[in-house]
Amino acid sequence: MEHDAYQQIEHLRDELRRHEYLYYVLDQPEITDAEYDAMMRSLQVLEQQHPELDSPDSPTHRVGGAPREGFVKLRHSSPMLSLDNALNEAELREFDRRVREGLNGESFQYTAELKMDGLSMAAQFEQGRMVRAITRGDGEVGEDVTENARTIRSLPLRVKDALARFEVRGEVMMNLAAFNHLNAQRDREGLPRYANPRNSAAGSLRILEPKITSRRKLDYYVYFLLVNGEQVEHSQKAALEHLARMGFHVEGHHQTCRDIEELAAFCLHWEQNRDSLPFQIDGVVAKVDSIGQQQRLGWTAKAPRWAIAFKFPPRQAETLVEAIEVQVGRTGALTPVAHLKPVPVGGVIVSRATLHNEDEVQRLGVQAGDTVIIERSGDVIPKVVRVKSPGARRTPFRMPKHCPVCGGEIVRQEGEAASRCINTDCPARLKESILHFAAREVMDIEGMGEALVDQLVDRGLVKNVAGIYGLTLDDLLKLERMGEKSARKILDNIERSRKRPLARILNGLGIPFVGERTAQLLAEAFGSLDAIAQADREELQRAEEVGPKVSASIYEFFRETHNRQLVERLRAAGLQFTFAHANTRGTALRDLTFVLTGTLPTLTREEAKQRIEAAGGKVSGSVSRKTNYVVAGEQAGSKLDKARELGIDIIDEVRLLEMIP
Ligand code: IVH
Numbered sequence: 108m109e110h111d112a113y114q115q116i117e118h119l120r121d122e123l124r125r126h127e128y129l130y131y132v133l134d135q136p137e138i139t140d141a142e143y144d145a146m147m148r149s150l151q152v153l154e155q156q157h158p159e160l161d162s163p164d165s166p167t168h169r170v171g172g173a174p175r176e177g178f179v180k181l182r183h184s185s186p187m188l189s190l191d192n193a194l195n196e197a198e199l200r201e202f203d204r205r206v207r208e209g210l211n212g213e214s215f216q217y218t219a220e221l222k223m224d225g226l227s228m229a230a231q232f233e234q235g236r237m238v239r240a241i242t243r244g245d246g247e248v249g250e251d252v253t254e255n256a257r258t259i260r261s262l263p264l265r266v267k268d269a270l271a272r273f274e275v276r277g278e279v280m281m282n283l284a285a286f287n288h289l290n291a292q293r294d295r296e297g298l299p300r301y302a303n304p305r306n307s308a309a310g311s312l313r314i315l316e317p318k319i320t321s322r323r324k325l326d327y328y329v330y331f332l333l334v335n336g337e338q339v340e341h342s343q344k345a346a347l348e349h350l351a352r353m354g355f356h357v358e359g360h361h362q363t364c365r366d367i368e369e370l371a372a373f374c375l376h377w378e379q380n381r382d383s384l385p386f387q388i389d390g391v392v393a394k395v396d397s398i399g400q401q402q403r404l405g406w407t408a409k410a411p412r413w414a415i416a417f418k419f420p421p422r423q424a425e426t427l428v429e430a431i432e433v434q435v436g437r438t439g440a441l442t443p444v445a446h447l448k449p450v451p452v453g454g455v456i457v458s459r460a461t462l463h464n465e466d467e468v469q470r471l472g473v474q475a476g477d478t479v480i481i482e483r484s485g486d487v488i489p490k491v492v493r494v495k496s497p498g499a500r501r502t503p504f505r506m507p508k509h510c511p512v513c514g515g516e517i518v519r520q521e522g523e524a525a526s527r528c529i530n531t532d533c534p535a536r537l538k539e540s541i542l543h544f545a546a547r548e549v550m551d552i553e554g555m556g557e558a559l560v561d562q563l564v565d566r567g568l569v570k571n572v573a574g575i576y577g578l579t580l581d582d583l584l585k586l587e588r589m590g591e592k593s594a595r596k597i598l599d600n601i602e603r604s605r606k607r608p609l610a611r612i613l614n615g616l617g618i619p620f621v622g623e624r625t626a627q628l629l630a631e632a633f634g635s636l637d638a639i640a641q642a643d644r645e646e647l648q649r650a651e652e653v654g655p656k657v658s659a660s661i662y663e664f665f666r667e668t669h670n671r672q673l674v675e676r677l678r679a680a681g682l683q684f685t686f687a688h689a690n691t692r693g694t695a696l697r698d699l700t701f702v703l704t705g706t707l708p709t710l711t712r713e714e715a716k717q718r719i720e721a722a723g724g725k726v727s728g729s730v731s732r733k734t735n736y737v738v739a740g741e742q743a744g745s746k747l748d749k750a751r752e753l754g755i756d757i758i759d760e761v762r763l764l765e766m767i768p
Pocket of ligand 1: 187188189190220221222223224225226227278330392410411414416
């Protein structure tokens, strides 16, 4: 029996690894995401039943284990040195001349690779298992990020190869789609954006909570294969091919160049075509291909003589700042923006550049009328790099004291770079605030999506979040593409949302730094919205996980007149302003609706139902948009299909039990 389970588990792990490789490395999946998820669930259930068979390289560990206190420092097997740079073609040719000289006219070739703009990391393998991952650090000593690295799907945790011990080195990257997605999410949560994909990859890899790293969709591209700190193959090209055969993600655009002309052409090609890639590169790395010749060329104290980083020139241009204006973002953050005399930069006409915040304007010393250098770097939005020459007639910039859109108060908290309009009714913020308020994990008002909110705000039907509760059937029927049936349904959903618990309302208010978890902790600690609104900064800090920054943010929020009025309107709408302690029922699953389908591995249908209800949840017989989770077991049927169709979270018994204390 035990043996069977072992075989079954190993089989599932192998299959999952194979599909991860097909999906994340080759980008050629053979099965659907749902099939992959189902296979993962089966493995989770089996591992749960046989904890003694757990293994750190099981695909189930991709989701991230327990948080860390800090990172341990580890020494590299051999130093992770850097590369010398060539900043233009002349310097590239100079490098080629030194190589030819060093090799006494012997024939040789280059392997040219893209210079991936991420952060370098080494991963060590023993008996085919990934045992250690270390960031570059200062090149000698880096940080042990093994647990976080395990969550990177394109890094195989197990490799079939004859080498008993080896190490790979490469770049941890975040592709542009994942980067933009992450920043959009941070905007919604009122958190500062990451400046570029490299920073966000570095930040994500070095988070103390592997679960968060797991969600960040990192990638790992390798270019070195080492044994005892030495390269093993006879050439770089062979090493890349070996790595690819082992199942690692090797960037596919590398090319053999027979001479400097081919190399220069490769560099120029990628300088011009870098925007066609799904990730960022900042140059080309050229390596003498033969490892024997590399050894003869040797190293300087800092870098190999056999390789060079050809850095793309920054895409800069010079232009005039016509004005500096302030833009109000979705979270109320004010961003000074330089309006420029339009100028082409790297093939794009730029007429605006961000100045980020007040401090940055000071640092640059930029004023309207100045001639500046702007740059399109890794970031999507161009920025001002420096003042080239001050204008004869200059206008100094001052952060406004009142919001340019609504006239509300602007607050800049201590220790924060951003100044914010703290009026939630500000039209610049309103649509986003309503969408946040109505979101599924917040007040859960189904149907209150972008199309509807746009119309409600544009027609002045809703002037603040509380306005939702004053909507009538007539109001809704005036809107485009709105039939009576849908209108009634929306009103129904709004009605239902009045009963949501305090924590959700608190989250829904959109107070900067107060998300789902903080809201829950505050609700539990203070018991009512009024108690929170009246508390001073110190009192607020008595709640778990609330520090000076968060408490200041909450305090300011409830001191703003518009916000106080909003709270009163919500009260008048009959929302629950007190924390309901459930006496007999648990609260872990409160307000959540589950649908059970298929045979669960350990619980009967009735037992599962009782457990869910005891924790405050509801069990329904059919899947609809109101379903929060579908709990699926073996031979799950049409309910599972329906759940997939509606995009409802599908979980297994293990996950369900994890949700119940
Ligand atoms: S080879 C001895 N190959 O660029 C160091 N590096 O500027 C050899 N990088 O530290 C590094 N793509 O973080 C190499 N295809 C590539 C690369 C690459 C990006 C990074 C790496 C290195 C830095 C040097």
